[in-house]
Amino acid sequence: MTARTALFISIVVVAGQLGDLSLSRAMKTVGEIKRFTPLNVLRFLGRGFRVKWLWIGISLMAVAFFSLLALLSWANVSLVVPATAASYAVGALGAQFLLGEQVNRERWIGVIIVCIGVALVCI
């Protein structure tokens, strides 16, 4: 793996997960939805789109997406897609340290097993 490939895989994983974490932060700011009527869901989404973290999240996801497109223009998909399975572990780390979620040992074990499983599926 070249240094450029490793760098772009890191950008795809980190930017993608920071994007999802920002989206999660935005939705927690809006608060838990309790009533699932169509009007209430629309109002809830409208409130979500007024939170700056949602737009930060979408921008980071766009960075991850375009980095992935660039990466796939020279690197093999059989390397890139299994490598991005590390996203689940990076996401759990971010959730613990940036969002303050309590990721206990049981959840960590599950996350690691999922990472290995996704890598095997994508090989």
Added chain:
Amino acid sequence: MSESKSQRSRTFVLLALMVTFGSSGDVLLSQGMKQVGELHSWAPGAAIAYFARAFGSGTLWLAIGLLMLFLVSYMLVLSWADFSYVSPASAIGYVLVALMGYFFLGEHVPTTRWMGVSLICVGVFVVGGTHPSTKQSP
């Protein structure tokens, strides 16, 4: 039903919707783009004509609709559930796609992929045993 049990049930329902919309949206997006064909030139005229053709495809619009429903379900579930719960649990989508490929499209699924599918099931089961929300809203 206690608040905790009700929250867990809502989480499972939203995760099931997320995975169903996301997986079927991805499959239809792939099918729609294959119907449109490969983009051979990035010259402005050719690229505009290509994307105009792509957006004339009903399959592509159906895929976009499903992926929007995926995003809505994702946003709703994240309003209460931990990201560290939702993210690994949604990996069950890989299992769904592998099973759909095997049973409906008659695709060959190699042994390593079945091993991966089994591991994902175990991992999702372990994560699913934890409480969906460990933190109060800020």
